Amino acid sequence: MSIPLLEYKPISQNNRVAGYDVGGDDQPKIYCAENVMSLTEMNELIDSAYRQMFFYAFRSDREIFLESQLRDGQITVRDFIRGLMLSSTFRNSFYEKNSNYRFVEQCIQRALGRDPYNEREKIAWSIKIPTLGYEGFIDALLDSDEYMENFGYDIVPFQRRRVLAGRQEGERPFNIKSPRYDEYYRAILGFPQIIWQTEVRRYTPQEKQSRPGSPALYLDMARSLPNRANTPSRVSAMNISLDKVPYRKK
Template identity: 50%
Template sequence: MSIPILRYALATQNQRVNGFETNPGEEQPKIYTTDNLPTAFEMDEIIWACYRQIFSEHQILSSTKDSSLESQLRFNQIKVKDFIKSLVLSDSFRYLNYDVNNNYRIVEMCVQRILGRDVYNEREKLAFSVVLGSKGFEVFIKLLINSDEYAENFGDTIVPYQRRRIIAQRSKGEMPFNLKTPRLTADFSRKQNTAQLLSSTAVRRFRPQEQVPKAGDPALFLSMVNEFSPLIT
């Protein structure tokens, strides 16, 4: 019998609260969708937005692009949702992200990239980590993409985006999910700056030849002198 996902409480994040912005600005996400029969140039932008959302701008390389998938999307053989799922399940994403992070970090990253929000709390991170560890990466990704939350916010035709970016985030020094470095976290940075013992073997000291005592040097007789105790009268 399969293990059901752990229950966790939702949290009031900014994407769950209606906004009061009157004039759209840079804090408002740009929606990329195939609903309005995009031109060739607009389709290029949609494909770029998909890569940027999933791989971040740090990882958009020739090796992460898939011309076959792009062609299927251009000719409406697959939907944006299918394109996103294929990118996340690609060998490139596994190599650049899944293989170099622990399960908790992968859960946090995939929720941000696919659902466009932060994890609600540690309980949600733990719940998805159990799914990832017990059922595998592919089942975990399909659980996110086939969720009601994904369908309600992005459907089949909208590129996932960071929902409700607000100015308050800028004051904390935060940035959009797709601009965050996917591998170098704060914990890893602290480890990089900490000296670590790499070997448990004894340390051998090297003494330059010019420092080796020569014949007749008093240092050669020091051990002999230490063996004698002073005469007590």
């Protein structure tokens, strides 16, 4: 008998209130399989799933078999998300390089589209990993009421509450405020790397930059032209004739 999920409460009552978001350019685009009518739209849906789960998927990280099943309608978007979370890329990047608490945080952000409420929620979900195993934890997360109510079977998960009404700045993306590896593994891998700049670059303000037609633009060209002026010949003092030396006549 598996241990039931421990109870946890949001740290704020605002999490219980239905969102009243104002549409804008910063609002995430919702990709739903029911609205896909062309091959291009299906490719955009698959790419959005990779961005949500992996942030970026190289060609070697793509799951070709799952993509073909999704294109043919054999699996749902939820099954495709499950396949990505069970893939070797996701397991190696998030599960094997982090603690259970860190791994739970990454999964909640990507699957449920929000940050964990508090540490108690991390503890509650981390207990599912040793009791149900890796696959059982993923299934429990995708079978939860929160996932089904917000995304269901056909919607690609996205970051919810990205922009909030009444706030000047919305929430930062998960990949910026929550790196893939924790501090311990970032130190082993050598992140962040310090890049020393050996070349000194000059910065010219825009108001001081030369405009078209300015003589300063032709200065280098003028300096590159050969000097054709008649240079005076050097005359030694020993070769000067006294007849050519001017003098005052009385």
